[in-house]
Amino acid sequence: MASSLVLPTTAQLAGHWQLHQQDQVCALDLLDQPNALAGDVACAEQWLGDKPLTWLPTPDGIWLMNAQDSGIIHLNREKGGEYKGHTASIPEVVLQRAP
Template sequence: MRGNVFTYTTMAWLMAVTLMMTGATSMASSLRLDDPSAFAGRWQATLTGHNDTPETRSLQDKPSNTCLVELAPNQTLGEGTECLAAWLGEAPISWFPEPDGVAIIGEKGSKIAFFSRQRGSVYTKKLDGGLVITLERAPQ
């Protein structure tokens, strides 16, 4: 009986390790990292309250609520940096794509914001105070 216990325990550990390894491999292959050129260009950033409806968001055209942000092809930020800095509390200097969104990097080289992909070309970042920054591809 003692020999069987060792065998069952060993088999359980081997199965667990195998599942973890195959799960990690399949997870990594399911997350696709977009090329930075897919994000380069002008984006409209909108600061809204958590409970704002799409109709109220479209009416918000105040300079303090909306700005155009340029994600440059060399992964730096162009115009609109001041606007994001005011909302994030730190000046952003660069960006990079992640499998499920876009990361914004601050002057010290650390990630200061992550914009999560919602649908299509819409990304959001929830701020501590309950406000939401929405990034959408600006009309050409």
């Protein structure tokens, strides 16, 4: 199965996104080069417990990484423009491409 998954490019995923946790929303920008995060990173940090500064595409989702390039959360691709993940303290967060 893994061989059928395609790794998206950073250019394909770059743009304006919204991170949802229940009824709260953080606006995030995935920047193409150098895979940096911009927008309301402090909002996302409150939920994730660590400040996401970079990101990496994976064949099945997106990793949000901290300053030490350690993964904070892996968001699994649900459908085009929507990724879901969870942590020990958060049952679900959803990353959606902004309209």
